[in-house]
Amino acid sequence: MSEESTKIKESEGTWQDGIAKTITFIVTKDCQLACKYCYLVGKNEQERMSWDIAKRAIDYIFDHESDFPEKSVIFDFIGGEPFLEIDLIDRICDYIKVELYKRQHHWFDSYRFSFSTNGINYHTDKVQAFIKKNASHLSIGITIDGTERKHNLNRIWKGEGPERGSYIDVVRNIPLWLEQFPGAGTKVTISSADIPYIKESVLHLYSLGIHEVNINVVFEDVWQDGDDALFEDQLMRLADAIIDGGYYESFACSFFNENIGKPLDPERENRNWCGAGKMLAIDSAGNFYPCTRFAAYSLRSKRPIIIGNVYDGIDKNKLRPFLTLDRLTQSPQKCIDCEVASGCAWCQGENYDAALSPTVYQRSTAICLMHKARVHANNYYWNRLFRKLELEGKREDFEKNKIDVKPEIC
Amino acid sequence: MLRYLIVLLDDTSTSFCHYTASNKEPNLISLDILRKAIRWAMTENLTIQFVYPSHELLDEWNETIETIDHVKIKPATAASTSDADVVVFEGLEAIDMPLSKRDVSIVIRTRMSDFLDKHDRLHKLLAQANRLNVVFTDVDSFADDDQKAYDEALASLSLVVKNEYVNNHPVQFNLLTDRIMLTEMNNCGAGDSTITLAPDGQFYVCPAFYYDADGYPVGNIEGRLDIPNKQLYRLQYAPICRRCDAYQCHRCIWLNRKTTLEVNTPSHEQCVVAHIERNASRRLLEAIRQEGEFMSGTEIEEIDYLDPFEIARP
CATH class of the missing domain: 3.30.750 (Transcription Regulator spoIIAA)
Structure with a gap:
């Protein structure tokens, strides 16, 4: 280690953190692995996204540009294991690029393709060809x-x-x-x-x-x-x-x-932790979700929260609870009074799944x-x-x- | 704090609110459940509102009901409405029926499109009644294109209401005068100040949760009332409503659940309808004041939005 260096390495954070819309394609519910802690309780080999559904989703999103005013976009691909569907992903990404250009969309040149992968297929020819083709707009986490x-x-x-x-x-x-x-x-x-x-x-x-x-x-x-x-x-x-x-x-x-580990001010620091509702997830049936955690395959005990679909569009009423959620309204008194509250995270999907009634307004304190x-x-x-x-x-x-x-x- | 118990006397008890009491056959509440409900209301200091079907009740039921102070909500089609505190009419066509007494509260359930077409039919009733509630059965399908027509309908009715006030008949009309009289939110109260007991002996947040396929019970008269996440029915836990000053809004818990999937979050449509009423009330207040001093100290501010969601996002 350098004697002179005193700059401490900190987390890089996410690309365009806070100003980018995250749009998630659940391209498959299949995975090569069966991780014991995986929250996806309904993984299967049947539910794979078709090109028709993917195209309809992209067309809907681009046709409604004013409903997506964020400066940038992250197209996120998850599964299961997303690279199992590399052919579909490649086609989706090519279509997105062409459409952004043709429509002179405000996301042209302000987009990123993002992947969380188990890394098993990372070296394969198809995945490597995709990486080379999209290198300047990619983030991949193994x-x-x-x-x-x-x-x-x-x-x-x-x-x-x-x-x-x-x-x-x-x-x-x-x-x-x-x-x-x-x-x-x-x-x-x-x-x-x-x-x-x-x-x-x-x-x-x-x-x-x-x-x-x-x-x-x-x-x-x-x-x-x-x-x-x-x-x-x-x-x-x-x-x-x-x-x-x-x-x-x-x-x-x-x-x-x-x-x-600091107390949080009830007025100035009342933001929701989770971004559910500000994101959009699409599954193989063409249903829209406020986040992938609200899809059926992620939920143990509750019905999925579907906020629309590629045919009828987004039901904005179903987004209202997510977009008006704040920390205090969903937190029990012990969290509001907590002297080490800052940094204590929650997942809106897990809150919903664990809640006593069908609500996203009950914070889990597990x-x-x-x-x-x-x-x-x-x-x-x-x-x-x-x-x-x-x-x-x-x-x-x-x-x-x-x-x-x-x-x-x- | 719980203050009211609504008892549905039969599966065909009239709806007096936004929901439709549908697909049910006559099924009278048992005497045993009725007696337990009355006893429970007495022990909890609750005011009972009995909701009647069209058909007559047996004497033993009527006698049991009279053992407690209560409010009677009856359909206009009931054999007798002379003892009713609230009479419910289905549609604007039905209100030609003669009213048996002037101090009864009138509820009219109507589709918005019928109201926009036929609101003139309310003129006579506004002159007769002391209390008139119009409840829309299709608020969730109110379109932004309907705003102008609804605004105009309320403006037309405001002229009638203003004349009633000038002529010393201060009729209460929920769409136009409640907002003038109220100084804070006065909404549905389901799950907070009001709970419903159905003929099956189970508690529901409101009657709609009994009739709706997606509804669910919250305890039963044999056991106890158990409302999960009870706090969410209170105003402080409703991020949009707690900042709102459309005090007359029903803030219908069932419509909230149906349209946004959360009991504490209203739909865009419910908010817009309530704000058109709020703004019409503001103009009515100004119009009455042009005729003389009225409600000094009460002001309704001019605002530039119809949906408080716009100001509620954190």
Whole structure:
């Protein structure tokens, strides 16, 4: 690590964060893997998007340009595993580009194609040809959960027979991915069984050359008694490792953020966390959703919330609850009064799925203790790091150079 | 806080609001459930509103009903409406029926298109009645193209109402005078101040939740009332409505649920209709004041929107 460098690496955030419309094509509900923590309870091999549905969706969106005033757009492709449908995706992206040009649409040259992939098909000829064709408008995230042991704990191949982890099928594509997307980050999801492996996993990902690791605990109510203490312990160990190893200079881990763990002002800081309703998702039947989490395959116990379809368009009345949601209205009193509220996230879809009645206005608090554990470790991290910088005479320099990162909004 | 219990005496009890009491055969509430409802209302300090069907009730039911102070809501087609507190007419055609007494509240359920075509039929009634409520059965299909026609219909009726006030008959007409009289939101109250008991012995947020296929019970008279996410029926938990000053708006919980999938969020159509009424009330207030002093201290501000969603987005 450089002796002079005191600029701490922080999360890059999302392209055009806050000013881009995210439009998600659920191109397939199939995946090669059967990850144990996957929230998609209704995955299947039958529901694949047809070209007709995709084209109708694009035509509807472009025909109603004034309903989509955002400056930029992110066309997001998810599954299942999106690259299973690379032929369809390639056709969709070509059509989008041609139509943006033909219509002189305000998104022309202000669009991006985004993918979250399991990475298994990343090296294939078709995927590579697509990447080369669209390189300047692409962001691709490969999900790798950490060490082989940690990754294979959850991310296993689907099918009968003994469990088979997918680590070696993914890690072989990481060098190619990082060569093509040097600043790319990975997403790591933490469930109860993963807690003991957090520190080793983050350090392993750093060792693979991944400079940005975005980690979240799952929002579902999966947590066991004592998980918060174990979680805090793992994060403290990770904090020590990042500081002692000097990783903070060029690597980022989203667990540690200066802005979390503060009380929130009820008036000035009353925004909804989640972007559901500001996004648009389309499934293979041509139905529109406020986010993919409201599609049937994502929901355990509630009916899907369908806000329209490619034939009839968007029913704007069904968007009103999402667009007027605020933090206080959906939060229980303990969250409103919470002294470490900032950075405590929620997923509107999980809130809906877990609610006592069919509403998006009941905030799930399943991660409460995990957030508090994170705040403890986060406080420790920054106190230790700042003290180290002060002792090294680099604190002032750090404050001058630091990036003011807002909490990540879904 | 719960204050009212609506008891549907029969599956064919009249609708007195936006919903349609459809696809039901006569099915009288059992005496046992009726007695338990009355007992529960007494213990909870609730005012009961009994909603009647067209057909007559048996003596034992009538006698039981009279054991508690209450309000009677009856269809105009009932055998007798002389003891009704509220009489409900279906459509503007039906109101030619003679009214048995002047102090009864009149409810007229009508489609918006009929109202726009035939609102002149209300003139005579406005001169006779003390309280007139017009309820639209198709608010959810109100189109932006209907705004001008609705505004004009209310302007026409305002002239009649103004003359009634000038002639010392201060008729209450929900579409035009409620907003003038109110100083805060006075809406439907379903799930908050009002709960409904159906003939099946189950509680519903309002009668519409009993009749609608997507409705759901919230407890039963044998057990207890259990409204999940009860807070969402209160005004403070309605992001659009809590900033709104269309105080007369029904803020229909059932229409909210039906159109936006959330009980606390009104549709664009419901908001626009309520704001056209609000603005017509404002003009009526000014017109009455041109004839003399009236409601000094009451002002309705001029606003530049018809849908408060525009100002409610965080």
